[in-house]
Amino acid sequence: MTTTTTPRVLEHPTRDRIRLEEVLHALSDAVRLRIVRELAREETELSCSYFDLPVTKSTTTHHFRVLRESGVIQQTYQGTTKLNCLRRSDLDALFPGLLDSVLAAAGAQAVREEEGARRPGPGGPEGEPA
Amino acid sequence: MTTTTTPRVLEHPTRDRIRLEEVLHALSDAVRLRIVRELAREETELSCSYFDLPVTKSTTTHHFRVLRESGVIQQTYQGTTKLNCLRRSDLDALFPGLLDSVLAAAGAQAVREEEGARRPGPGGPEGEPA
DNA sequence: CTCGTAGTTTGACAGGTGTCGTACTACGAT
């Protein structure tokens, strides 16, 4: 046999074991949200090293694992690189509309933050909260 | 002077300070998700003691505070009780569709879990995850 | 005033989280 060493298996939860709380928790981190947004934008599989994240390699590994174990992404080895993609069909089947509204919300917030950074006015026109 | 003691102020983030990551984190806990679901079902303001939660009073206080500080709920004192309601308009304006899809997802998952509990079959008809 | 009820505060505690650095493994290319 050619494979005497570890076969490089990656544990993924089956669709029925994906839990909403864990998915929301996975998405509640800025770094992971960024990964998910890029994964959604480019519709192909992306390697971990594709991302330019503000953390070290080991932290990156950690975040990708959280995403995988919560069922948000699917990971497969291709030689020495690991390819990542969103589990769109599973997520859409379990939680219809959730992923899209989170992505839209993240996009909207990113735009809002960019605008806020461009306009250095201190006490801008802020409507009081109801 | 009627108010010599603490005026019982409750800090809420203004709409523009509500952050998606914090909202998702607030919703990623089972107890808090339950609170939010009930708050959405009954459309009126509910007191903290209305909820029958599997935790002590102090833990309940903690969860309500997380929900309030993340901008998910609005709390107001009415005498000795505290009334809670969802900040629907703020959330819908900031993150259109998000709250509804989370609520729908939570509902769907609850149904799925009830069915799973009712059907004690071990390896039931579970579609493999793609 | 006294009491009960609704909720808060504080301190404690076990366990989780995000982060890093360093050492390691797996694979492809030379």
Add this chain to the structure above:
DNA sequence: ATCGTAGTACGACACCTGTCAAACTACGAG
């Protein structure tokens, strides 16, 4: 066989989180 690159594992660390119990505060009723 050797080397470089992509990613992992491990230990460490500060911090956050969910939980509780016990003591406390605020308010309304009697």
